[in-house]
Amino acid sequence: MDVSVIGISSEAADLYRYFLRHRGDGVGDAKQALGLDPDMVEAAVEELERLSLLDLRDRHKVMATEPRIGIERLVESRLNELNAEIRRVLAARDAISVFAEDQQQGERAANALDIERVEGLEQVRQRLDDLCFFSYKETLCLHPGGPLSRGAIETALPLDTRSLRRGLAVKAVYHPRSLEDPLMAAYLRDLVSLGGEVHITEEPIDRMVIFDRSVAVVPIHPKESSRGALLVREPGLVSQLVTYFDGVWGASKDIREFTEPSxxxxxxxxxxxxxxxxxxxxxxxxxxxxxxxxxxxxxxxxxxxxxxxxxxxxxxxxxxxxxxxxxx
Incomplete structure (x- = not known):
């Protein structure tokens, strides 16, 4: 029996049942008979009086309200509260039109292209981590220039490992200069051993990362990647960048073929x-x-x-x- 839904605690329920069974007993009698902590009994008595389930005009002769009256009154009160809450919840639908107008204003004020500017190296790394985490198909990367820094490698390897273990395809194209650094070469070998695909090209390429062929990340300034990045979601632009990647990928060589031609x-x-x-x-x-x-x-x-x-x-x-x- 759970009457907490109508505001009666378990201690108060036990005390109410006592006075229903022992009509005319006093508060002191209840304390002695139930063997409960006196403070707990007092708190339960006050609760029952507040709920109009006990008449305490004479504490030596307590009268309990008839359950059909007292409990039904509490149930009805609780139902009225719930109905009022339901009406308030349903009234929240009126906010849809207000929010929809805000949305329309935002769409009218938005830029023509869906491009987000993220400044600062740490902020860019955080966004890359988020995009990588929520990808479900593949990650495509172009890395011009020389090897990555130790910090960049330590950041990239866990992300690549997590993606590959989730079943994503990871494709990356690097310049031969990347292989001149032992730490970088070891990272690329680890990437391949985990199931990633690495190609090498001697042709100039632009830095970028593409997630699920739907979001592309390119540097704000092609020569200063630390300044920040642009997150491009505009389908037409992303499609062009994917086509560019596919062309670079097709013209490049697998790292194993490049290092050990056969x-x-x-x-x-x-x-x-x-x-x-x-x-x-x-x-x-x-x-x-x-x-x-x-x-x-x-x-x-x-x-x-x-x-x-x-x-x-x-x-x-x-x-x-x-x-x-x-x-x-």
Whole structure:
């Protein structure tokens, strides 16, 4: 029995039941009979009097209110409170129109492009951490110039590790100068061993990071990345940056091929060979994925990676180049 919902504590409920069973007993009788702490009994008596469940005009002869009257009155009072609360909650819907007007004003005053300016290196790192945490598909990076600083490496490796363990694809392109630093070279080896993909290019590239092909982060000033960054969410601009990345990626070399060039065809997994074999023949991704027994998402990821490695602009061309290069 839980009567706390109508404002009666468990101690007060026990005392109320006592006086219902012992009509005419006094407060002192209750203290002695129940063996409770006197202060606790006094507090419960005051609570019951406040709730109109006890008549204490004579403390030596306490009269308990009939439950059908006293409890019903408390229930009705509580229901009235709840109904009033419900009406106040429903009235909050009136605020929708007010907030909607604020939203419309904000949209009218907003810039034409969805670009956020973040200043300061620490603030940029925090935003990168947030974007990385909430990504669910892939991270694409371009790193021009030489090696990263020790601090940057110590910041980047945990983020990359977390992403790869969550199943995200991590693709990064670096300049050969990055490999001149032993700490940087070790970081890149660790990244590859965890499942990341690292390419090397000697061509000039612009610094940027793209999350899930929907948010791009570029420096405010291309030569002074410490000044801050621009977070670009405008679909048209992000699409152009993704196209730029894909072009750089396709023209660059895998770090293993760059550091240990080989004339032999690249080692392909059995699944990669099966993907190549159906790319030029299957009409739809769903059919191809079903044929090699993988999800459509997995199939598309493998296709995109193989096309980039082959420098192909479409799947048919990728299949042809794979045959020309003796990949299959």
């Amino acid at each position: 004339k032999e065809p690249p080692l392909l997994s059995e699944l990669e060979r099966r993907v190549l074999s159906v790319m030029a023949t299957a009409g739809k991704d769903e059919i191809a994925a079903r044929e090699i027994d993988v999800s459509v998402r997995t199939y598309r990821r493998y296709v995109a990676d193989l096309m980039a490695r082959l420098g192909a602009v479409n799947r048919f061309q990728a299949a042809l180049r794979a045959k020309e290069e003796n990949w299959i």
